Amino acid sequence: MEKVRKELLQGTLDLLILKALSTGQLHGWDISKRIAVVSKDRLSLKQGSLYPALHRLEGRGWVEAEWGVSEAGRSAKFYRLTTAGRSQLEEEISHWESFAQAMTSVLNMEAAS
């Protein structure tokens, strides 16, 4: 299984995490799996870098964490979105969409125009 590694764009990691958490509470391993699965392995993150990002988000009050027991029976830290995190997610999504639209427009421009 050869993975296509693509460097994530600056700042998209937070967006990915927030989005992954928008479906419910997850622990770190689940988050990375969820992103890999949904993106069909096209988006891959350096898994260690997930944790500083999670702590940063927790520090900003966008996610909150709680220790619980994983399906495998081990204790794991579960993260979930806060209200602030939810509105942050919406904001980042709309940012991203407008950015993507802009990029698309530029990439689609006619040579002659």
Next chain:
Amino acid sequence: MTTTERFRWVRTKLRRLFRRGQQEAAMDAEMQFHFDQLVAEFRASGLSEAAAHRAALREFGTTDAYREEMRDTWRWPALADLWRDLRFAARSLLRTPGFALLAILTLGLGVGVNTAMFSVVNGVALKPLPYRDADQVDRIYRRTSAEPTGALSVPDYREFRAAASSIYSEIAGFSFGDVSLADEGQPAQFASGMRVSAEFFQLLGLPPVQGRAFQLDETQRGNDAVVILSNRLWQNNFGSRPDILGQQIRIDGRAHTVVGVMPATFNEWRHWGWVDLFRPLAFSTAAESAREQPTVGVIARRAPDIDAATANAFVSNFGERLARDYPELHAESAFYTRTLPDTVTGFDTKITLSMLLGLSGFVVLIACSNLANFLLARTMARSREHAVRAALGASRAQLLRPLLAESLLLALAGSALAVVCAIGASDWLRVRSTGDNGEQVIFALDWSVLGWALLCSLLTAIAFGLAPSLFTLRLDLNNALKSGGRGTTGSRRQNRLRHLLIVGQFALAMVLLTGSAVFVSALSDLNERREGWDSERLVTGTFLLPEARYDTPDAITAFQDRALERLRALPGVNQAAFSTHPPFFSWSETRRFIVDRQERPAPGREPAAVVNVTTPDYLATVQTPLLSGRDFALTDRADSTPVMLINADLAQVLFGNADPLGQRLAFVADGSPQWIEVVGVVGNVRNSEAEAASIPHQVYLPMAQRPAAYHEIAVRTASGNPDAMVPAIRSIFTELDPDLPIRDLKSADQRIARFNYQVGVLRDMLTAFATLGTALAAIGIFGVITRTMAQRRHEFGVRLALGAQVSDITRLVLGSGVRLALTGAIIGLVGGVGLSKLLAIGFPNMDLARPAVMAFTALGLIGIALLACYLPARRASRIDPVESLRAE
């Protein structure tokens, strides 16, 4: 973020700050879990244990880097930086301990002393009275030139009560009287008592905390043997016994039932003085009809819709009516009101307090300008370092942060010192102002005041620490760099600022010093002004013969004779006598009188004099000179011809050049005059009143002809140390009557000092302020000159190398400092003259024009400035030119 979220955020931050270890462990566990899952996945895809591990490592990445990244997210970066800045600042301050010490000292003393000062003012003047709507309560005064106490007679009081019901919803009367407390098995004790009418406590809105107030029927003579204790007496004498109500205590030999205990808040020296116990205001039949005897103080609560001016107009009207009805008594009376808070903080108190506040403000100003100067000098010395750092790309914030940290550190240390100073100063004031009976003028340190003061000191340090820095940071980078290692003395503008600060400091210090010196010298003059008597070698004290056991004039006279005989026989005693009014202290009893064979003046316009009742030998004991005639003798008894002595002023006014001896006077009273023969003329005695500029007319009556319970003791000792005689004198009284309380038995000088303790506190505070201000100004000029000198070391080295004399250098350094000090001092002198003129308005009885004192203190301050400049100048002259040049 919602509030809850914000709260959670702060909590998370704090937890991260303080529970680092726990956080790290949790993070490790979290990553380990993830890692184990990865390994398991690789194992499941068929890799060996070792290979799976390696793959997982590759996939996960190096944990160290992540851990570090995470730690960064935990930290409060600003806080961490601040901590680093503070440590840096501490190190840099420690490199210049002299500067740090001066700055901390300046701040600590300035703020500390001010806190104590504000605590005093708050306790004395600003704290509201503990009564319900005190502004609605008036004190009713009746005053004449002869009767300054403001009290009403009982008939007038009754009439006022009847007339004023439309203006005042509640009216209450009170009077003061000392009593003796003597219970079985307890030494007899003096207590200050107050008689109050049944409405009194209710009117003030401060009922007893235990028991009840007096009932109306208890204000009938014979029914009045009930007492309410002050909280202090309850604590001190009865150990706060919970079963005190219903107990009997003996007052003046009579059993009284305790019906209540007052709250501690009532016992406010500010208002009623220190009262130990309260009894019902019950009048004797004689007092009920004695319109000429003012004995009742009156307070009244205005009806809700009546303002102070209306009430005052009403009272003044009432007085005019009385004057029409009883012209012989009230022709010269003035009736008026003051609101209760106004009676507490009168004009005198207000002006004194505002003066003290103003002066302490001066001290703070000097302290702040000192601090500003120190910090400015320091910043300037570093301008090169700053220039280099700025050139290397340091931002303004980065340049300012260490300065801010230094200011903060100085402020914190200064605040700590300020707390110590404030506690020390208020302790000192408390001890200084505690009276004999434990009464205190100044209350404990006010912690809320201290809190504010500390906040102010913090702001001061930051403002004065940063302002000069901002100012110097504007300096031209190129210039600073060009000046090279030679050290900068700062631009002309900065120097001007520093010089301005020094001049300002000296001006303030001069105002402080001269103003205080003038006031203190005038105060001590007022205090020392004794005329017509001598306090040296005199022991004084007070006792009260309990009515129950000394119920006849004969019993009183017999006790006096026995006591005086024993006292005179005591080795080391020259003379002994009793009187009703000791010299120096105010005389309270004023009587009007008429002269035999002279035309009677209009009623109410008769001459008045204060009355002192004495035993024979009193004049010799206190050394009031007998100018003509004779002193009282043992033969002047109740059954012999009534006699009196008058003072020289009165003799002059009444009889001019005629011989006063043999003339007869009588006190104004209803009925036929009781003539009293003048048998002697004595010297004028000046007492302590503020109006002491005018000596009152004085008459003396023999005690044997007017026996009363109240006695002032006067004993003149042979030795120079009257205090040593006190135990022997006390034991004589104890032997004569073990149940007799003696109060204030001590040397007259001590008693006077005690009597004047408020004046003493004022004097000490002024002295302290002046000393502190001067010291701060001296420290300021010393610090600035020293620093300037250090910066000009190189220049001096060059000058010396080029052949300048050592004396030239000294003169150069000295000259610049002295010029500043002199300029400040001259400005300050003008201010000092202004201040003393201002004080003269507030204290019209004090002689405040004292050019000699002013000149002397001015010279003193200039001398101190010289000294403060001389020390660094001398150091400058010791510079080794070679060494200072090589140091480059």
